Amino acid sequence: MQVEPDNVEGTAAVMAQSRGPTLAEVARIAGVSLMTASRAVNNRPGVSDEKREEILGIADAIGYVANRAAQKLSGGRTHVIGVIAQLHTPFTSDLVLGIGSAARAVGHEMLVYSLPDEGRRPPDSVVDLLHQVADGVIVILPYASDYLTNLSRSHIPIVTIEAGETAEFPTVAADNYHGAAQAIRHLHDLGHRRIGFITGNERLASARDRHRAFVDLRHQLGLDADDDLVAMGDFTQRGGFVAAERLMALASRPTAIFAANDAQALGAMTAIRQAGLSVPQDISLIGFDDILLAAQMHPPLTTIRQPLAQMARAAIKLLLTLVAKGEPPATPITLPTQLIVRETTAPPRA
Amino acid sequence: MQVEPDNVEGTAAVMAQSRGPTLAEVARIAGVSLMTASRAVNNRPGVSDEKREEILGIADAIGYVANRAAQKLSGGRTHVIGVIAQLHTPFTSDLVLGIGSAARAVGHEMLVYSLPDEGRRPPDSVVDLLHQVADGVIVILPYASDYLTNLSRSHIPIVTIEAGETAEFPTVAADNYHGAAQAIRHLHDLGHRRIGFITGNERLASARDRHRAFVDLRHQLGLDADDDLVAMGDFTQRGGFVAAERLMALASRPTAIFAANDAQALGAMTAIRQAGLSVPQDISLIGFDDILLAAQMHPPLTTIRQPLAQMARAAIKLLLTLVAKGEPPATPITLPTQLIVRETTAPPRA
DNA sequence: ACCTGTAACGTTAGCGCTAACGTTAGCCCC
């Protein structure tokens, strides 16, 4: 009776643990010390140009890749930045891609931690997780800002985007108030006097700012001010749908709707159509964010564009300054929005 | 003249480097050795139940968080899995979220590296980057599979999704061939005999499989087989738009279009409408993937659903097996698709 | 009493890297 030993698995298990070339090997081949090799590959002074070139050539030849975990462990920089965001939402996800581009543009890589669906809260340790390999972390908050409070103790470099009024961390945000004002003015200019508003998730400062602008402008411009015209949403498409249904059921319907974000505008569009009405003939619709989808809808959505690329660049810059100097520059940084007129807004029916 | 020393910055810079509690501190407080503490927090044998509880209590109390970089450096497991994908595409991005859920369900965290736009190729080192903190890496390929060939040398545990015929890495994929066949049969059953097809990016096996099914089924079912009815696409919305424009310009238009993915179906919808036709009255439209958006379009898109959650779970399982044993189980794993009939398909006009 | 075994610990070494110091050789300058 012969027994087949499964040492194949054993061998493979060892192989799976094998690693690439290390800096030590580069140094050995180049005949220099570990530190000289380190200085060379990190482009730091203390090495002659010839030696540097030689070392870089060898590193390249043997396929040396820096071990960022080791770099970070020993107190160095990794040129990786971490991002914490909820990829489920279109705006956030667009923003993350923008941060990735901005990071690469300044010679950094980006690693993303996607927060689970709202409800379950992620362990605080995810920030640590990212920080263990990244130089700093950019957080895009889907929750109320209190989520981060216990992190303020830790001295991890953190920058937030759209974090609201809590001044615990350096922040960059769009000018939500004036953006919303732009939207209302646009509808007003078209001749609308009865405008419905679908709020966002009011635990977020961005939603509150947009709401505040709606109320202020409605008053300033002398628009109809029934309480019914404000329907609570939550920034989700489904929330927009439900809210718009309520607006559609009103005895005196609005002639235009401002949805606090594009996802809700999408949902509102469905509700309006289900009510047998069309956009923009019967009801004008304007959103906020200018997500990629907005231009691709039918009809294309009029909306307020958030300056994604600028916000991303600003956040990266803040973070890198924070990492380098330890103390961030003035903040919050607020960036202007832009009205994008497409085909969902028109003058009201005569 | 007084000089304000800016030692504030200096102090802060030091603070930014501060770290959290380490396992050594836990061990010291508990009055045990480092190794005992390690065994306790990693839930491994060799510690009495009382000591374990005590150590875990202390770890919790002082907010100990394992340093995964250090764990990985010293050869241990981190319970983090890395994902490389292009988040720009809706299907991929949905899939990544599915992987995240599946990972959390088995007690792991997920870190994502988002590939830059097609064109610029990412450095091979991103796989290393992820591997330096993760136990293994799941790659969702947007490019032709040759992208990964130079990685096959490295012995990093890698699992691919939708990677095609290259058997270099364990793979999980949807049954693209039979899925596409389902789509054609559905249109055929409705009475369509003249069906247009918008191909995907044929560098990808998934696109080729769907194309092959279209050709085969068209033959089997005796459908019109003009070459004109196949328009080249690239899996992007824009590509679908352009391809559908060509189909619309045909002297003898198809009565139905099968787009190789939903993004292209979206683009096709625009082109059809611009041609003054409506879906599904004039032209039926069916996609592939069942991205989240598909159900939210107007009208909602009939499509072939890829079993995202199953694919994600399968990939995770493959990866963990690979990490544990060094050699993966049988592969490729092919999972069945499902026809989702919504409102973009109908019998052809009489 | 002796060996063997085993559960429950502790010690040592090292993963790959960088800060923080050496050390050496060559240079300038009064």
Place this chain on the structure above:
DNA sequence: GGGGCTAACGTTAGCGCTAACGTTACAGGT
């Protein structure tokens, strides 16, 4: 011509953790 300086290196220690071995104590068998 000796002190001081700097560029170009090298050495040492340690980041936080785990594998791979010790070591100890105590149980059980003969």
